[in-house]
Amino acid sequence: MENLKMKKMRKKSQIKIQEMAFVLLALTVLAGIVFIFFSKFQISGVEKAAGTVKQQQAISLLEKISAMPEIRCSYYGVEKLCIDEDKLQIFLPMANSSSYIKQWTGMQKVSVKRIWPSEEEWPIYSEGKGNFTYSTFVSICKQEFRTTSSWKCSLGMMEVSYNA
Amino acid sequence: MPKVVNDKASGHKMTSAQGMSQISYLNKKNRKAQEEIMGFIIIVVIIIVIGMVFIFMLKPKAKQEQNVQVENLLSAVRHATSACEKEMQDVMIMCGNDESCGTEKACDYLRLELKSMVDLAVEKAGLGNVIGYTLDLKGTSGALLSIKEGNQTGTSMAAISPIRQDLSAELRFFYP
Numbered sequence: 001m002e003n004l005k006m007k008k009m010r011k012k013s014q015i016k017i018q019e020m021a022f023v024l025l026a027l028t029v030l031a032g033i034v035f036i037f038f039s040k041f042q043i044s045g046v047e048k049a050a051g052t053v054k055q056q057q058a059i060s061l062l063e064k065i066s067a068m069p070e071i072r073c074s075y076y077g078v079e080k081l082c083i084d085e086d087k088l089q090i091f092l093p094m095a096n097s098s099s100y101i102k103q104w105t106g107m108q109k110v111s112v113k114r115i116w117p118s119e120e121e122w123p124i125y126s127e128g129k130g131n132f133t134y135s136t137f138v139s140i141c142k143q144e145f146r147t148t149s150s151w152k153c154s155l156g157m158m159e160v161s162y163n164a
Numbered sequence: 165m166p167k168v169v170n171d172k173a174s175g176h177k178m179t180s181a182q183g184m185s186q187i188s189y190l191n192k193k194n195r196k197a198q199e200e201i202m203g204f205i206i207i208v209v210i211i212i213v214i215g216m217v218f219i220f221m222l223k224p225k226a227k228q229e230q231n232v233q234v235e236n237l238l239s240a241v242r243h244a245t246s247a248c249e250k251e252m253q254d255v256m257i258m259c260g261n262d263e264s265c266g267t268e269k270a271c272d273y274l275r276l277e278l279k280s281m282v283d284l285a286v287e288k289a290g291l292g293n294v295i296g297y298t299l300d301l302k303g304t305s306g307a308l309l310s311i312k313e314g315n316q317t318g319t320s321m322a323a324i325s326p327i328r329q330d331l332s333a334e335l336r337f338f339y340p
Contacts, residue, residue, distance in 0.1 A: 009187065016194055023201050028207060037216075060233055083241070115288045116244065116281045135289045137237040139244065142166055152245045155281055157289055 023124040042152060054164050058134030061160050065110060065124075068103070070094075073141050075151060083112055083156065088122055095124045109133075109161035114140050116155040131164040171200050231321035231337075237285050238323040238335045241278065247306070251293055253327050260303050273299070279311050282335070296338040304330045314338070 064080045066072060073082035085105045094100060104110060108130035113122040140156035242253040248265040250258070258270035258292050265273040278299055296314025300307050308331075315338060321338040 010192075016198075019198065023198075023205070026205065027208075030205075030212070034212065082241070113288065115284045133290070136233050136290070137240040137285060139240045141243075153240075153243050153251070155240050155244045157285070158170065 005065065010077070015030065022162050029095070054132055057164070058132070058160055059136070061107060061162065062136050062158055065103075065160070066158060068114060071112075073139075073151075075143070081136065081138040081158070082153070083138050083140050083158070088112060088124075088140075092122060092124065105162055108160045109159070111159050112138070112140065114154050114156045116152070119141040130161040130163045133159060133161040169315045213324060216257075221282055231323065233289075234321050234337055235323040235325075237282070238325050238333060240327060241281050242327070242333065243333075244281065246273065246277065248273075253333075256301055256327050256333060258311075259301060260308055260328075274309055275311060278309075279313070282311070283313070286337075293338065293339055295340055298328075298336045298338075300334045300336075301327075302332050302334065 043137040063081075066083065071083050071088050073084045073088075095104075104125045104127070105145045107125065108128050109126050111126075112124060135157045138156050138158050139153045141151045141153040144150045144152055242251065242256075244252050246255045246265055248255065250265070253273070255265050255270050255274055256267060259274050262272075263270050282297060282299060285291070285316055286297070294314075295318065296312070296316045298313075298316055299309075299311040301309040316336075317338060319339045320336050321339065322334060324332055324334045326332045
């Protein structure tokens with residue numbers, strides 16, 4: 001009689017232990033789901049921040065290049081991104097010389113392209129291809145006469161490639 | 165004579181009646197603990213559901229951002245020289261005044277050339293994830309010119325540039 005009661009009690013205890021185990025399992029799964037959600041949000045935030053940093057880095061590199069007096073348009077002190085086509089033609093053979101090589105530190109490729117109304121490319125510097133390429137749009141202007149109103153501009157883009 | 169049992173946990177000796185009452189007490193205690201655990205789980209589930217509803221509610225449906233690349237494109241487009249030897253921004257003003265650029269009406273010329281410029285920019289600059297764009301020339305009385313291409317939904321990056329006091333150009337790229 002006593003033995004039977006003990007057996008029943010043991011069975012009940014086992015069921016209770018199982019119940020507890022299931023509850024703990026459910027809690028662990030719940031905690032896992034919460035953690036997955038949290039980490040997903042964190043990762044997407046970090047990835048976005050990394051992308052922004054890379055983009056900012058590229059923008060500052062492009063601004064640095066386009067601000068070089070050797071290729072920058074020099075009429076009325078223009079503030080927009082503008083490349084002087086004539087200056088660029090003269091600068092191209094000098095771009096890889098020892099006096100400018102420091103200018104391209106950290107960059108793998110720098111080029112200027114005209115995309116409208118015609119297409120043309122001026123590779124400024126090339127040392128392979130980096131793992132991150134960023135481009136921005138610039139005006140490529142050419143002075144046809146010696147008056148300020150004689151600037152003819154086309155739509156172009158400046159591309160920089162570097163190892164991020 | 166009541167039967168004496170030995171409680172293994174405490175080492176005390178007790179009668180079977182005392183043992184039974186202790187078992188019933190423990191059963192009640194266990195049930196109470198389980199009820200509390202269930203209550204806790206329910207609270208956790210409710211908090212998670214509320215949290216998820218908040219996250220989905222706070223998620224912006226159509227984000228609008230200013231973008232340097234789009235700003236530079238609009239600036240370069242504005243200063244490009246047209247077929248009638250004038251800057252595009254001057255042709256935009258001519259469009260507002262209903263004038264002609266060469267043999268064509270300024271607005272017709274702009275519609276054709278601006279579309280070609282932006283299409284080329286999207287193609288050449290590797291803006292492959294752009295699903296559509298709008299380019300509007302807005303006057304005080306409304307849109308003078310509106311170029312729409314592709315799908316205009318989702319996140320957008322825009323640049324607005326004033327041409328004249330009563331005239332502005334707005335370029336907007338849409339991303340999935």
